[in-house]
Each structure stands twice: as C-alpha cells, then as structure tokens.
Amino acid sequence: MKLNSIHSITSSELNAFFEENRQRTLCYLESRFPVLQEDDIEDIFQDSSITLFLKIQNNELLDLTSSLYTFFLSICINIARNKVNRSHPTYLLSDNITDSDFEPIRNDKLEELENLVGYEIAEEQTDQEYLNWIEQQVREGVRQMKPPCNQILWSFYWDGLSHRTIADMFGMKSEDVSKTQANRCKHKFSDFIKKVIASYER
Amino acid sequence: MKDNSIYNEQIDRFLKGQMSTEEEQQFKTEIGQNPELKQQVREHLYLIRGIKQVKSQEEQKIILQEQHEQKVTPLRRNWIKITSIAASITFIMVLSGIEGSRLYYRHEIRQYAYNASVGVMSDFAASSRGTIDEETKVHLTDLFTNAQEGKDLAETIDELSRLYVLTKDEFVDIEDDCAYQIGWFLAVSYINDGDYEKALEIINNIESEYPDNEDIKSIQKQLVEFLK
Structure with missing residues (x-):
C-alpha cells in the first residue's frame, strides 16, 4: 500500500500530521543514517506512515505514553535500522545512535x-x-x-x-x-x- | 542576579532529570529563596501545561477521527480508553488539608475533566451525525465547548441544567448519547465553576446509568476524595 493510496482513505487530520512532520523527519533520518540514499529515506517515511495508519486502525495507540510524533519517529528509526542492516550489512551502525535524541x-x-x-x-x-x-x-x-x-x-x-x-x-x-x-x-x-x-x- | 536563560536551562535540566541529587537540592532551595526564580518557574510550568493540553487535544482528535472514519470499533469504547493518554499526565491524590494542596488538587480535577472532555466531544460529533438537526447540534457543541473551556459558566450551567432536566423526562425524545454528554458537560461546568458538590451529584446520577464507564468512575473518585 503506497502513501498516495493512503491519502484517499485516511482522515484529513492524519494527512495533515504527515505533511506537517514530513520535512523534519526526512532531515532527521538523513543526518542519523547518512549511508541511506534520498529514495531510501522517502521510502522509510512512506512505510512508517503506513505502519502508523495501520496501528491506529488496530487500536494499538490507546495506551500511548509519548507524543504521536515521537511514536512515529520511533517507527521511522526502526525501519531505517532494518534497511541499513539489510542493504549495508558491513556498515557499522551504532546501537545507541539515536539515544541522545530523546x-x-x-x-x-x-x-x-x-x-x-x-x-x-x-x-x-x-x-x-x-x-x-x-x-x-x-x-x-x-x-x-x-x-x-x-x-x-x-x-x-x-x-x-x-x-x-x-x-x-x-x-x-x-x-x-x-x-x-x-x-x-x-x-x-x-x-x-x-x-x-x-x-x-x- | 542570574540571566533568565540560565534559569531556563536549570529548570529544563531539573524537569528532564539531568541534575545530580545535590544540584537538585540546591536548585529547590534557591527557588524557595528567590522570588524571581520562583515566578519564572511558575511561568515555565504554565507554558508546559498549555503545550501538553493543546497538543494532547490535537493528537487525540487525530487518533479518534482516524478510528471513526475507519469505523474499526465503536467510538464509545475508544474515547474511554484514549482519554487515559491525558489522564496519565495529571492524576494525583490529595495528601493533606493544606490550601496549596487543595488548590493543586482542584487543578488536577479540572485538568482531568478538560482532557476527558475531548473524547466526549468527539463521540458526540460522531454519534450525532444524522440523528439530530444541525441547529441543535451547533447549539450543543457551543455549550459543550464553553463547559470544557470554563467560558460563560453561568449561562452554560443554566442551559445545560435545563436540558439535563429534559433528558429525565420520558416524554421528551433526546438520544441516549446526547443525554450522557449533556450530563457530562454539566458536571464539567460545575467543576470549572468550583461547585464540586453539584458536580458530584450529577456524576453520581450518570454513574448509576453507566456503571462501567472508567472516566466517570475516575472523576467520581477524585471528587469524593476532594470533598472529604
């Protein structure tokens, strides 16, 4: 499921949330995962958006203890890590690269x-x-x-x-x-x- | 006299748990002795509370609206669970009869009521589609908003009280959901107006009809504790 198709079925509020936070998320991912290309970063953002959408649908955010954006960013970080590990297996990615961000x-x-x-x-x-x-x-x-x-x-x-x-x-x-x-x-x-x-x- | 930006940094370090025990003690002592710092801390706390209330409300709306549009689960169950996001920020028990603590506890009840009202409002918006006429819906939405924000309380309480009495009249056809929400926001109005006994009276009535509602039970408990 691509982000474009999500736009047609998500609420305007959730779409606005993605748009408002898009640029800062892309900048963040570029700085933390420099080995990834621009296309990879875009894919990560899209995949994370889909994941968030599905989690909301499945009522998985009922006990959220962080902000919605922090939760979304965590999804982006996990997907980015997996991508780096898969596509650049020899690249040394520090385990605590994002620890000091929060x-x-x-x-x-x-x-x-x-x-x-x-x-x-x-x-x-x-x-x-x-x-x-x-x-x-x-x-x-x-x-x-x-x-x-x-x-x-x-x-x-x-x-x-x-x-x-x-x-x-x-x-x-x-x-x-x-x-x-x-x-x-x-x-x-x-x-x-x-x-x-x-x-x-x- | 320190630069305000130094105070700002100290306040933030304290709030993020970045001070050593000794630093914390020194900082707390300084707050007690320095009225300027104390006032700056108060303003800082107001800013943080304001941000938390506004952002919490916005995000709950995003989640609720998304769930409603996907029709995944009945909203009546959802808003009860989702308001726990806001409730987790604020709930604290009364510790003593000291005025400062009572003042703080009044604030907690009001903040809980405010945050929980976000879900009730969303539920009303969803459940009233097609069930009540537009003019009535707008009137009720305005009343509920005033109740939640503590605006024009005298008029809001008058009108909600009138409507609440009507909900008890078996010959008047008011949808169950509206009846619940009218009762809830009447209680919230009384809370914002400082009439906690009256608020509890309304909450007790609602609780008898919705005994499994967690938000009702929670605010009932807070009001009972406060009024002891």
Missing part, C-alpha cells in the same frame, strides 16, 4: 516543581475563575505560536526531543542556536503571560 520531561519532576511553587500564577491569586481564565489564555497563546517558536518549544516539551535533534530537524547550525531561540520564545511567552495577567478584569 529527553522527555519527567512527570514526577513536573509534579515536584508544581508542588514546590504552587499552582497559582502569582502568590495572592487563588480565585478559581481567575485560574480558569488564565489557563484558557495560555492555551490560546500556545495555539497561536508561530514558527520557529512552536516548532522548537513543542518539539522540546511535547515530543521530548533534545536541542541537538531539533537543530538537525530544522536545519539550524548547532544545538546552541536551538537553545538561544528557545530562550527567546520563552521570553516572548513570559511577556505574553504578564500582559494576560495585567489585562484580567474582575
């Missing part, structure tokens, strides 16, 4: 920090209506983020990717560029939060 946020650490600083955005603000409103505004702020901020921050915090991986995926010169850009984006978000708090009218 650095997920730990939920226990997140909870620990939340317990430490409290949930309210400011010390004196505990009003529930206020908190609801802040949360809504934050979600809206996240939805409206534009590239490169959404690319970097969503990759870092939701997909759990390292800055090195993000730099490779989005064609940045180095991981330091990704870190610097991430800090700028967080600073922008911090300004946004301050404006939101200031604009709240009781």
Whole structure:
C-alpha cells in the first residue's frame, strides 16, 4: 500500500500530521543514517506512515505514553535500522545512535516543581475563575505560536526531543542556536503571560 | 542576579532529570529563596501545561477521527480508553488539608475533566451525525465547548441544567448519547465553576446509568476524595 493510496482513505487530520512532520523527519533520518540514499529515506517515511495508519486502525495507540510524533519517529528509526542492516550489512551502525535524541520531561519532576511553587500564577491569586481564565489564555497563546517558536518549544516539551535533534530537524547550525531561540520564545511567552495577567478584569 | 536563560536551562535540566541529587537540592532551595526564580518557574510550568493540553487535544482528535472514519470499533469504547493518554499526565491524590494542596488538587480535577472532555466531544460529533438537526447540534457543541473551556459558566450551567432536566423526562425524545454528554458537560461546568458538590451529584446520577464507564468512575473518585 503506497502513501498516495493512503491519502484517499485516511482522515484529513492524519494527512495533515504527515505533511506537517514530513520535512523534519526526512532531515532527521538523513543526518542519523547518512549511508541511506534520498529514495531510501522517502521510502522509510512512506512505510512508517503506513505502519502508523495501520496501528491506529488496530487500536494499538490507546495506551500511548509519548507524543504521536515521537511514536512515529520511533517507527521511522526502526525501519531505517532494518534497511541499513539489510542493504549495508558491513556498515557499522551504532546501537545507541539515536539515544541522545530523546529527553522527555519527567512527570514526577513536573509534579515536584508544581508542588514546590504552587499552582497559582502569582502568590495572592487563588480565585478559581481567575485560574480558569488564565489557563484558557495560555492555551490560546500556545495555539497561536508561530514558527520557529512552536516548532522548537513543542518539539522540546511535547515530543521530548533534545536541542541537538531539533537543530538537525530544522536545519539550524548547532544545538546552541536551538537553545538561544528557545530562550527567546520563552521570553516572548513570559511577556505574553504578564500582559494576560495585567489585562484580567474582575 | 542570574540571566533568565540560565534559569531556563536549570529548570529544563531539573524537569528532564539531568541534575545530580545535590544540584537538585540546591536548585529547590534557591527557588524557595528567590522570588524571581520562583515566578519564572511558575511561568515555565504554565507554558508546559498549555503545550501538553493543546497538543494532547490535537493528537487525540487525530487518533479518534482516524478510528471513526475507519469505523474499526465503536467510538464509545475508544474515547474511554484514549482519554487515559491525558489522564496519565495529571492524576494525583490529595495528601493533606493544606490550601496549596487543595488548590493543586482542584487543578488536577479540572485538568482531568478538560482532557476527558475531548473524547466526549468527539463521540458526540460522531454519534450525532444524522440523528439530530444541525441547529441543535451547533447549539450543543457551543455549550459543550464553553463547559470544557470554563467560558460563560453561568449561562452554560443554566442551559445545560435545563436540558439535563429534559433528558429525565420520558416524554421528551433526546438520544441516549446526547443525554450522557449533556450530563457530562454539566458536571464539567460545575467543576470549572468550583461547585464540586453539584458536580458530584450529577456524576453520581450518570454513574448509576453507566456503571462501567472508567472516566466517570475516575472523576467520581477524585471528587469524593476532594470533598472529604
């Protein structure tokens, strides 16, 4: 089953997911598996898309503990490894070549920090209506983020990717560029939060 | 005073478990003593929570929509299982009567309700095709969205309460699925409005009709614990 035929039967949401993540996946695979040709990389992306589609169909994603993209990337990595082992049996592929790519946020650490600083955005603000409103505004702020901020921050915090991986995926010169850009984006978000708090009218 | 980017890096290293035990202890002590760092941590956490909520919602929609379009299994079972993706991010028990913990626990209940509502909404979208007229569907979708987002709560609660009473009227023909969803979102509205007793009352009613529903049981348990 080829990707073209999948497009006609998958939902528009899943098609959009593949399109949105196509370029960064191809860049990533090229950098991690340099022995593979461009056609091979395209084939891997297509095969992975089919695999993901079938797994969703078979209800295998009901207990997903990572982001959908991280799961999809793992499929790509497995297929790429198999391809390298089959087509280049003498090529030494390190077992842990992709280990440092994934650095997920730990939920226990997140909870620990939340317990430490409290949930309210400011010390004196505990009003529930206020908190609801802040949360809504934050979600809206996240939805409206534009590239490169959404690319970097969503990759870092939701997909759990390292800055090195993000730099490779989005064609940045180095991981330091990704870190610097991430800090700028967080600073922008911090300004946004301050404006939101200031604009709240009781 | 440290540069904010240094704080950012420290916060991220802590969250990814990359600090040594000693570093973690020093960092936590500094948070307690440095209001600027504490505020930056709060903002950081808001960003992460926002990203998790938005992306979780988007991805659940992709999976649910794909499954619905393929008609692989009944959606009623699927959304119950799929909301466990979101539930795994947030659930924590009340540990003490301290206001900070209660505040945090209120947040957990609200976040669980928000995330679980994604599946209920998708189920409604699927099951209402061809069964209710378009105007009613749009009206209900708006109400459900307001309930989930905590918007215009007074009006939303009024309207959902009115509809909920109608679902109990045997002479009024409201599809079973809509009745369930009206009840669910009325409970979510009460949760967002801070009226946990009322939310529990609605949830208990729904639970008696859907005793095997895991999300109902989970939120019922959280509300019972919170109200102790």
